[in-house]
Amino acid sequence: MDCFITATDTGAGKTYVTCALLKALSNLGIGIAALKPIAAGFESYGTERINEDVYRHRASASVQLDPAIANPYAFEAPTAPHLAAALEGRKVELSVIEHAFERAKLAADIVIVEGVGGWCLPINPEQMQADLVRHLRLPVVMVAGIRLGGLNHSLLTARAIEADGCELIGWVANIVDPTYAYAEQTIDSLLPRIPAPLLGRLTWGPEEANRATYNALADATATLSRPRNA
Ligand SMILES: Nc1ncnc2c1ncn2[C@@H]1O[C@H](COP(=O)(O)OP(=O)(O)OP(=O)(O)O)[C@@H](O)[C@H]1O
Numbered sequence: 001m002d003c004f005i006t007a008t009d010t011g012a013g014k015t016y017v018t019c020a021l022l023k024a025l026s027n028l029g030i031g032i033a034a035l036k037p038i039a040a041g042f043e044s045y046g047t048e049r050i051n052e053d054v055y056r057h058r059a060s061a062s063v064q065l066d067p068a069i070a071n072p073y074a075f076e077a078p079t080a081p082h083l084a085a086a087l088e089g090r091k092v093e094l095s096v097i098e099h100a101f102e103r104a105k106l107a108a109d110i111v112i113v114e115g116v117g118g119w120c121l122p123i124n125p126e127q128m129q130a131d132l133v134r135h136l137r138l139p140v141v142m143v144a145g146i147r148l149g150g151l152n153h154s155l156l157t158a159r160a161i162e163a164d165g166c167e168l169i170g171w172v173a174n175i176v177d178p179t180y181a182y183a184e185q186t187i188d189s190l191l192p193r194i195p196a197p198l199l200g201r202l203t204w205g206p207e208e209a210n211r212a213t214y215n216a217l218a219d220a221t222a223t224l225s226r227p228r229n230a
Pocket residue numbers: 007009010011012013014015016017053116117118174175176202203204205206207
């Protein structure tokens with residue numbers, strides 16, 4: 001099934017988890033692509049200047065999308081989307097992202113949509129990221145950044161997703177601070193308090209060719225590998 005990946009904050013591991021899922025599902029022979037509807041900030045790769053997340057997705061996905069489809073909104077300024085767009089005299093429109101999503105769905109069996117920043121983020125002067133998720137009718141997977149403060153951020157994010165009328169289908173615990181001594185206790189404290197299944201526990205380590213990472217995401221892979229509309 002298609003899904004929207006959000007997180008407890010920027011830098012909590014959305015792209016890390018998305019790429020691991022892209023590779024795991026590609027290895028199963030599934031045609032999988034990723035969409036980054038709104039990205040802020042560019043990097044240089046040879047002669048190409050694109051957003052780092054879009055570059056990383058491309059390297060992991062089995063289905064390659066046209067850059068305009070994979071990332072319909074790319075802004076220069078590394079800040080919140082409504083601010084970055086305004087600096088360029090532009091505005092994020094849901095219809096443009098919906099068009100890209102429909103095109104991506106034609107090309108791939110599964111489309112993973114990576115959100116921007118955390119959950120509660122304006123995307124234009126009138127709308128929030130949750131409006132986009134509702135518009136695309138996407139179930140949500142939350143990446144919980146496990147570190148000091150992660151308990152609060154995770155519970156608030158899970159509540160906000162539900163309060164915004166979206167469906168949280170699962171969460172991934174990502175230990176983003178390997179020096180945090182209470183990671184397992186933090187995850188165990190979240191388990192009974194988040195009304196969705198834990199789909200994987202990731203420790204800190206290189207994602208590239210890391211079988212342990214794929215194994216840790218086995219439940220997430222099984223959940224997403226269900227056919228669209230099943
Ligand atoms: N479990 C992990 N082990 C090792 N590195 C990790 C892990 N999780 C995340 N990282 C690294 O931490 C950094 C931030 O993670 P990532 O880019 O996935 O966050 P994000 O939520 O996608 O951020 P953004 O809001 O910028 O899109 C990256 O360099 C990523 O490779």
